[in-house]
Amino acid sequence: MSMEDYDYLFKIVLIGNAGVGKTCLVRRFTQGLFPPGQGATIGVDFMIKTVEIKGEKVKLQIWDTAGQERFRSITQSYYRSANALILTYDITCEDSFRCLPEWLREIEQYANNQVVTILVGNKIDLAEKREVLRQRAEDFAEAQSMLYLETSAKESDNVEKLFLDLACELIREAKQNKLDNNDTAPMPGEGKTISYLSCCSLN
Amino acid sequence: MAAEDLPSEFDVVILGTGLTESVAAAAFSRVGQRVLHVDRRSYYAGNWASFTFSGLLTWIQQHHEEPLPEEAQDWSSLLEEGEELIHLSHSDCASIRNLQVFCFTSEEDEEEEAPNTTEEETGGAAEDSECADSTEEETKETGEEEEEVREEEEVREEEQTTPSAALRQSEPTKKKISYAQLLKEGRRFNIDLVSKLMYSRGSLVDLLIKSNVSRYAEFKNVTRILTYRDRQVEQVPCSRADVFASRQLSVVEKRKLMRFLTSCVEETEEQRAYNGRPYLEFLRDRQLGDNLQHFLLHSIAMVTEDTPTEEGLASTRHFLRCLGRYGNTPFLFPVYGLGEIPQCFCRMCAVFGGIYCLRHSVDGVVVDRDSNRCKAVIDSRGQRITCSHFVVEEGYVAADRKRVATPTRFLSRAVLITDGSILPSDSDQQVSMVTVPPIAAGCPAVKMVELCSSTMTCMPGTYLVHLTCQSVGSAYEDLSPVVTRMFRTPESHDQETCPSVLWCLYFNMTDGSGLEAEGHNLPSNVYVCSGPDGDLGHELAIRQAESIFQKILPEEDFCPPAPNPEDIIYDGDNTSSSAGGEEEKEENDGVAEEEKQEEEKEMLEEEKEMLEEEKEMLEEEKEMLEEEKEVLEEQNLQTEE
Ligand SMILES: Cc1cc2nc3c(=O)[nH]c(=O)nc-3n(C[C@H](O)[C@H](O)[C@H](O)COP(=O)(O)OP(=O)(O)OC[C@H]3O[C@@H](n4cnc5c(N)ncnc54)[C@H](O)[C@@H]3O)c2cc1C
Ligand SMILES: Nc1nc2c(ncn2[C@@H]2O[C@H](COP(=O)(O)OP(=O)(O)O)[C@@H](O)[C@H]2O)c(=O)[nH]1
């Protein structure tokens, strides 16, 4: 592997009903395109984009649902090590908004306590078909202490902002945590965590 | 979400999301097969699942309820000429039985009272008397046990006035975690139904690495191997460093152990002479002494006294091969529990296009009478789904399709939440594998795994202890004697230093190794996956998944590496994983070669170190002998004088 060329690495995970535009948001941000038809690419696990924020290199690892949300069958392990969650609904689809509490329950069950959650209302280019008023979504987000943003993956509205805002928030939290945990030395004898098992022994 | 219809044609339909089924799903999807993977339950992994505390209570409740009478739906309108339907089973309760739950901690937080001697000396007595033995989901049997427990409790309370307890007055009282706290912090628990470990060179770890599924999980080392012997918990020296540092072993024992382990790496004539005879006999004849014999038999080979020598040696070699790959013991454990592993394979399947649907089952298999092959399945909503192959978890196969030739065997399981480690050490974050030899003749050998909170399977301040053995009686009958000896429960006596059991669960589960995979009367393109077995490793499940895959696709690679997302080149809309898979391979080979050389170098260095240490030992011995000689000579002189 090459020299790790970044200051921060964050795992961002997208959730929300099928068809709200999660895959399109990821592809718009990472590849700058709006794919026609179903956006998912077979065999692609997550996408990477490195951005620079105030001179610091931030590598974003963005995970999509792999279609498992279609029949409400997302694996718990999908949520486990996420630093941030993008909870997406479609502003032209009331039903996708009404499902949000269900998604929040999953988050509460399986995601890390410190996870940053942002609510995203997508497809604002379809303003004439809007079914969920902005105020309603803002109130909901505030009540759940989430950030809120409206986007269009199609017109590339606010997509860059969505990921950059998240990255800023994650850096802020990371710095805060470092301050808070300054004096907690690692436990002696604590079994070290081995992620990404590889073929050579990791010592 | 409204009931969206499933596509009506797949290559492989898989029912059940246990480890075997999930590995098979990933393997098929990875090579381009269209996979539909469903499970009747609302959670992944079936009998391999792990649960939060409240999730486990729900699971317990579900298994106490009488299964609804199976009412076969009439799907005959979906059948064509020459077809018939094999109905699948609806209830999955058959594989779990004898559930018993005990709660030995107080229901609610207690008021902090001024420490009171009487209460202190009895430890949990006050709490015990108001203890909520068995939660609501209590069985008849539990009721009986409860009474027994109570009786013993009374006896103990009468004995309280003995002065010996006063000695412990000064000990600070640790406030016991209440049942209410366990519930409140319930999501911090990930309690596995199955208790296994991953051998660091076992087939599961190899597969995780080969397929890149390992990127979905994190692992921790098991930090120590313990054994229960003469009513004491002892640490088993594992690595070379452990052996040298061990205070339990004498210098002579250390040398004997080293020699023995070195000698068993290669098969010899001498070993072959013992084929068919017990490993214990082989060990005895090596004159190792009781200490070493116990370690080698129970903790390193992990076999019983009558295991044949060749098997014992094979286990010993496997253990040695696995040492030192990732840590000081041969084992790894997945963070958040074993239930993560099947889910990771499911994710891999989904990434390659597999469709997932929990809370959804298959009601029946459509069989063509002439060819006796499965043509389609009918799902629980009455949709007919065409498929070329059907893979199904054993539990869904109706009893009339099982050949009863192999009697069903069971595993006995216990899960304890305790308030301390069975062998406290400098760190409270140890992950321990504990071997418990039969505590009396006729009792089963018990495998125990103690997990700390950093494995993300239990709340801070508690330990999660899993016990497993082949069942002789019910799980309670098999395992409670071990629990009572090694932990403090209302039934145990004189065990003030042992950790207390706050809550525990006993149950029996069908032993997957007892189920012949071919022991079913089903079409040849229906493949049955047996559930979890009692072995410590995952060999059976992986072997079974691979064999199903190879029966269907003998030419294809089993779980080839998924491309690394960082290597994928996006080229407009045509995404390709770094053009030449060949190039990548060559590069990998280069790396592998280098690694190999590196490893060899390390090995040589280690061997050198070992020899040096041995030299030191020999020198020490020499010195000792010389001293002895001097003493003897002096004595000689004196007698001469
Ligand atoms: C109580 C105990 C003592 C051990 N003492 C040693 C030791 O002194 N030296 C050592 O290298 N490993 C020792 N091991 C095993 C050792 O920790 C690992 O097996 C080692 O890290 C090899 O890892 P591997 O699987 O990569 O290599 P393997 O392919 O298993 O073996 C690599 C090399 O190590 C040698 N080796 C393997 N096991 C032993 C052994 N038990 N004793 C001596 N040589 C061995 C082999 O002959 C080979 O040359 C001991 C294990 C135990 C349980
Ligand atoms: N008009 C409009 N359509 C969008 C937008 N984002 C996604 N879509 C469309 O919504 C459908 C579902 O998008 P997809 O990204 O696959 O949703 P996912 O299931 O959440 O991943 C596709 O047909 C997209 O073209 C958007 O911002 N505006």
Ligand SMILES: [Mg+2]
């Ligand atoms: Mg999508």
